[in-house]
Amino acid sequence: MAYEYDVIISYAQADDEPIKAGDGWVTTLHRFLGTLLNQITKTTIKFHLIYDSGSVSASEFEKAPIRVNILSPTFVKSKSLVSAAESFCKFAEKSEGLGINGVARLLR
Numbered sequence: 001m002a003y004e005y006d007v008i009i010s011y012a013q014a015d016d017e018p019i020k021a022g023d024g025w026v027t028t029l030h031r032f033l034g035t036l037l038n039q040i041t042k043t044t045i046k047f048h049l050i051y052d053s054g055s056v057s058a059s060e061f062e063k064a065p066i067r068v069n070i071l072s073p074t075f076v077k078s079k080s081l082v083s084a085a086e087s088f089c090k091f092a093e094k095s096e097g098l099g100i101n102g103v104a105r106l107l108r
Contacts, residue, residue: 005064012074013051061088
């Protein structure tokens with residue numbers, strides 16, 4: 001199956017607060033993970049960041065084979081993020097399963 005992105009990172013926007021001046025920690029994680037995976041795979045890994053900006057479309061999570069949830073109390077309180085996570089699980093089970101070649105597709 002062809003996907004638009006390689007990895008989706010899902011988080012509550014309140015959790016991307018900067019530790020010091022500069023970018024938030026989720027943004028920093030995204031940049032670090034992208035650099036690391038690009039170096040390891042020698043390809044450009046396409047990320048998509050989704051946060052609780054109101055309504056999160058469940059179809060957004062069908063655009064990547066891997067999803068990383070940044071779980072926090074704020075994330076769990078977001079009905080749209082939790083609903084989208086459940087939708088991803090249902091989609092994954094119907095398509096290639098929750099694991100591909102023994103590797104989990106849903107990370108937290």
